[in-house]
Amino acid sequence: xxxxxxxxxxxxxxxxxxxxxxxxxxxxxxxxxxxxxxxxxxxxxxxxxxxxxxxxxxxxxxxxxxxxxxxxxxxxxxxxxxxxxxxxxxxxxxxxxxxxxxxxxxxxxxxxxxxxxxxxxxxxxxxxxxxxxxxxxxxxxxxxxxxxxxxxxxxxxxxxxxxxxxxxxxxxxxxxxxxxxxxxxxxxxxxxxxxxxxxxxxxxxxxxxxxxx
Numbered sequence: 001x002x003x004x005x006x007x008x009x010x011x012x013x014x015x016x017x018x019x020x021x022x023x024x025x026x027x028x029x030x031x032x033x034x035x036x037x038x039x040x041x042x043x044x045x046x047x048x049x050x051x052x053x054x055x056x057x058x059x060x061x062x063x064x065x066x067x068x069x070x071x072x073x074x075x076x077x078x079x080x081x082x083x084x085x086x087x088x089x090x091x092x093x094x095x096x097x098x099x100x101x102x103x104x105x106x107x108x109x110x111x112x113x114x115x116x117x118x119x120x121x122x123x124x125x126x127x128x129x130x131x132x133x134x135x136x137x138x139x140x141x142x143x144x145x146x147x148x149x150x151x152x153x154x155x156x157x158x159x160x161x162x163x164x165x166x167x168x169x170x171x172x173x174x175x176x177x178x179x180x181x182x183x184x185x186x187x188x189x190x191x192x193x194x195x196x197x198x199x200x201x202x203x204x205x206x207x208x209x210x211x212x213x
Contacts, residue, residue: 059184064201067182070134070154074178075207077118081106084165084173084209091167102163102176104209106138113143120154122161131183132158157183159200177206 024032081104088094101121108115119137126133137151155161159181166175182201 060199060201063182063184067155067180067201067203071178071180071203071205073154074120075205077106077120078102078104078176078178078207079210081118081209082108084176087165087167087171087173091169091171095167097165097167099163099165100161102165114147115141117141120163122158125156131156132161134158134161134180155180155182159183173209175206175208177204179204 083105085103086097086099086101088097101119103117103119106116106118117139119139121135121137123133123135125131133153134155135151136154137149139149140147160179161181162179164177164179165173166177168174180201180203182203184199184201
Protein backbone atom coordinates (compact mmCIF):
# COMPACT_ATOMS: atom_id res chain seq x y z
CA UNK A 1 0.00 0.00 0.00
CA UNK A 2 2.82 2.38 0.91
CA UNK A 3 4.54 1.47 -2.33
CA UNK A 4 1.47 2.46 -4.33
CA UNK A 5 1.18 5.76 -2.47
CA UNK A 6 4.80 6.61 -3.12
CA UNK A 7 4.43 5.72 -6.79
CA UNK A 8 1.35 7.88 -7.07
CA UNK A 9 3.13 10.78 -5.40
CA UNK A 10 6.12 10.44 -7.70
CA UNK A 11 3.88 10.58 -10.75
CA UNK A 12 2.07 13.62 -9.39
CA UNK A 13 5.39 15.33 -8.77
CA UNK A 14 6.61 14.60 -12.30
CA UNK A 15 3.34 15.96 -13.75
CA UNK A 16 3.73 19.15 -11.78
CA UNK A 17 7.32 19.43 -13.07
CA UNK A 18 6.20 19.00 -16.70
CA UNK A 19 3.45 21.55 -16.24
CA UNK A 20 5.85 24.04 -14.70
CA UNK A 21 8.22 23.72 -17.72
CA UNK A 22 5.61 24.43 -20.38
CA UNK A 23 6.03 28.30 -20.19
CA UNK A 24 9.16 30.20 -21.36
CA UNK A 25 11.31 31.95 -18.87
CA UNK A 26 11.96 35.69 -19.11
CA UNK A 27 15.47 35.08 -20.44
CA UNK A 28 14.17 32.80 -23.18
CA UNK A 29 11.57 35.38 -24.17
CA UNK A 30 14.21 38.12 -24.39
CA UNK A 31 16.50 35.92 -26.48
CA UNK A 32 13.69 35.04 -28.89
CA UNK A 33 12.71 38.70 -29.23
CA UNK A 34 16.32 39.64 -29.94
CA UNK A 35 16.60 36.98 -32.65
CA UNK A 36 13.28 38.03 -34.19
CA UNK A 37 14.28 41.70 -34.22
CA UNK A 38 17.61 40.85 -35.86
CA UNK A 39 15.91 38.80 -38.58
CA UNK A 40 13.34 41.53 -39.25
CA UNK A 41 16.08 44.17 -39.50
CA UNK A 42 18.04 42.05 -41.97
CA UNK A 43 14.88 41.44 -44.01
CA UNK A 44 14.02 45.13 -44.16
CA UNK A 45 17.57 46.00 -45.18
CA UNK A 46 17.41 43.45 -47.99
CA UNK A 47 14.04 44.80 -49.16
CA UNK A 48 15.38 48.37 -49.12
CA UNK A 49 18.42 47.36 -51.15
CA UNK A 50 16.18 45.57 -53.65
CA UNK A 51 13.93 48.61 -53.97
CA UNK A 52 16.90 50.93 -54.53
CA UNK A 53 18.32 48.61 -57.19
CA UNK A 54 14.94 48.43 -58.92
CA UNK A 55 14.58 52.22 -58.80
CA UNK A 56 18.02 52.78 -60.29
CA UNK A 57 17.38 50.29 -63.08
CA UNK A 58 13.96 51.66 -64.03
CA UNK A 59 15.04 55.31 -63.92
CA UNK A 60 18.16 54.57 -65.96
CA UNK A 61 16.11 52.70 -68.56
CA UNK A 62 13.49 55.47 -68.68
CA UNK A 63 16.12 58.16 -69.13
CA UNK A 64 17.80 56.11 -71.86
CA UNK A 65 14.54 55.70 -73.79
CA UNK A 66 13.62 59.39 -73.56
CA UNK A 67 17.14 60.49 -74.54
CA UNK A 68 17.14 58.20 -77.58
CA UNK A 69 13.79 59.56 -78.73
CA UNK A 70 15.08 63.14 -78.41
CA UNK A 71 18.32 62.27 -80.18
CA UNK A 72 16.40 60.69 -83.05
CA UNK A 73 14.30 63.84 -83.32
CA UNK A 74 17.38 66.07 -83.30
CA UNK A 75 19.11 64.19 -86.09
CA UNK A 76 15.88 64.18 -88.14
CA UNK A 77 15.60 67.97 -87.83
CA UNK A 78 19.26 68.41 -88.79
CA UNK A 79 18.85 66.24 -91.88
CA UNK A 80 15.94 68.32 -93.15
CA UNK A 81 17.39 71.70 -92.12
CA UNK A 82 18.98 74.44 -94.20
CA UNK A 83 21.19 77.51 -93.66
CA UNK A 84 22.88 76.38 -90.46
CA UNK A 85 24.60 78.45 -87.83
CA UNK A 86 26.89 79.23 -86.15
CA UNK A 87 29.55 78.88 -88.80
CA UNK A 88 33.29 79.61 -88.75
CA UNK A 89 34.73 82.83 -90.08
CA UNK A 90 37.07 80.93 -92.38
CA UNK A 91 35.90 77.34 -93.05
CA UNK A 92 39.11 76.62 -94.98
CA UNK A 93 41.38 77.27 -91.99
CA UNK A 94 38.95 76.18 -89.25
CA UNK A 95 36.38 73.85 -90.79
CA UNK A 96 35.28 72.40 -87.43
CA UNK A 97 33.35 74.24 -84.77
CA UNK A 98 31.96 73.27 -81.37
CA UNK A 99 29.00 75.11 -79.90
CA UNK A 100 26.37 74.94 -77.17
CA UNK A 101 23.67 75.80 -79.71
CA UNK A 102 22.71 75.29 -83.32
CA UNK A 103 20.10 76.96 -85.49
CA UNK A 104 18.78 76.39 -88.98
CA UNK A 105 15.86 77.09 -91.28
CA UNK A 106 13.36 74.29 -90.75
CA UNK A 107 10.55 75.64 -92.97
CA UNK A 108 10.44 77.97 -95.95
CA UNK A 109 7.41 78.86 -98.11
CA UNK A 110 8.27 81.34 -100.90
CA UNK A 111 4.61 81.75 -101.87
CA UNK A 112 3.73 83.27 -98.48
CA UNK A 113 7.22 84.58 -97.64
CA UNK A 114 7.09 82.54 -94.44
CA UNK A 115 10.20 81.13 -92.83
CA UNK A 116 10.71 79.26 -89.56
CA UNK A 117 14.08 79.19 -87.83
CA UNK A 118 14.68 76.41 -85.31
CA UNK A 119 17.22 76.87 -82.57
CA UNK A 120 18.50 74.17 -80.20
CA UNK A 121 20.44 75.54 -77.27
CA UNK A 122 21.82 74.59 -73.89
CA UNK A 123 20.52 76.58 -70.95
CA UNK A 124 21.26 76.66 -67.25
CA UNK A 125 18.90 74.88 -64.90
CA UNK A 126 15.93 76.50 -63.18
CA UNK A 127 18.06 77.63 -60.21
CA UNK A 128 20.78 79.07 -62.43
CA UNK A 129 23.27 76.32 -61.63
CA UNK A 130 23.59 72.56 -61.65
CA UNK A 131 22.49 70.39 -64.58
CA UNK A 132 21.69 72.03 -67.92
CA UNK A 133 18.56 71.90 -70.06
CA UNK A 134 18.17 71.49 -73.82
CA UNK A 135 15.61 73.92 -75.24
CA UNK A 136 13.78 73.95 -78.56
CA UNK A 137 12.91 77.40 -79.97
CA UNK A 138 11.02 78.04 -83.21
CA UNK A 139 10.84 81.61 -84.53
CA UNK A 140 8.51 82.45 -87.41
CA UNK A 141 9.28 85.27 -89.87
CA UNK A 142 6.85 86.66 -92.43
CA UNK A 143 8.23 88.90 -95.18
CA UNK A 144 11.49 88.99 -93.25
CA UNK A 145 9.89 90.38 -90.10
CA UNK A 146 9.46 88.61 -86.77
CA UNK A 147 5.98 87.15 -86.35
CA UNK A 148 5.94 84.80 -83.32
CA UNK A 149 8.10 82.46 -81.27
CA UNK A 150 7.49 79.19 -79.44
CA UNK A 151 9.87 77.41 -77.08
CA UNK A 152 9.88 74.29 -74.92
CA UNK A 153 12.43 72.15 -73.05
CA UNK A 154 13.43 68.91 -74.74
CA UNK A 155 15.66 67.43 -72.03
CA UNK A 156 16.54 68.32 -68.46
CA UNK A 157 19.32 67.19 -66.12
CA UNK A 158 21.99 67.38 -68.79
CA UNK A 159 25.59 67.25 -67.66
CA UNK A 160 26.55 68.65 -71.04
CA UNK A 161 25.45 68.99 -74.66
CA UNK A 162 27.84 69.80 -77.49
CA UNK A 163 27.16 70.36 -81.19
CA UNK A 164 30.26 69.61 -83.25
CA UNK A 165 29.87 71.01 -86.76
CA UNK A 166 32.07 70.40 -89.76
CA UNK A 167 31.87 72.95 -92.59
CA UNK A 168 33.03 73.16 -96.16
CA UNK A 169 33.57 76.20 -98.34
CA UNK A 170 30.41 78.25 -98.62
CA UNK A 171 30.07 77.91 -95.69
CA UNK A 172 28.33 74.62 -96.30
CA UNK A 173 27.60 72.30 -93.41
CA UNK A 174 28.83 68.77 -94.04
CA UNK A 175 28.06 67.03 -90.76
CA UNK A 176 26.84 67.64 -87.22
CA UNK A 177 27.71 65.44 -84.23
CA UNK A 178 25.48 65.75 -81.18
CA UNK A 179 26.95 64.70 -77.84
CA UNK A 180 24.48 64.38 -74.94
CA UNK A 181 25.34 63.41 -71.35
CA UNK A 182 22.21 62.95 -69.23
CA UNK A 183 21.80 62.29 -65.53
CA UNK A 184 18.65 60.41 -64.41
CA UNK A 185 16.58 63.02 -62.57
CA UNK A 186 14.22 61.05 -60.29
CA UNK A 187 16.73 59.43 -57.91
CA UNK A 188 17.15 62.14 -55.29
CA UNK A 189 14.59 60.54 -52.98
CA UNK A 190 16.32 57.18 -53.21
CA UNK A 191 19.76 58.68 -52.61
CA UNK A 192 18.75 60.11 -49.23
CA UNK A 193 20.60 58.26 -46.49
CA UNK A 194 22.66 56.22 -48.95
CA UNK A 195 25.72 56.56 -51.17
CA UNK A 196 23.80 55.91 -54.37
CA UNK A 197 25.14 57.55 -57.53
CA UNK A 198 22.99 57.14 -60.60
CA UNK A 199 24.91 56.20 -63.74
CA UNK A 200 24.93 58.82 -66.49
CA UNK A 201 23.68 58.14 -70.00
CA UNK A 202 25.78 59.35 -72.93
CA UNK A 203 24.52 59.39 -76.49
CA UNK A 204 26.52 60.48 -79.54
CA UNK A 205 24.99 60.67 -83.02
CA UNK A 206 25.92 62.29 -86.32
CA UNK A 207 23.75 63.59 -89.15
CA UNK A 208 24.35 65.25 -92.48
CA UNK A 209 21.84 67.79 -93.85
CA UNK A 210 20.19 66.67 -97.06
CA UNK A 211 19.35 70.15 -98.33
CA UNK A 212 23.02 71.10 -98.12
CA UNK A 213 24.10 68.28 -100.46
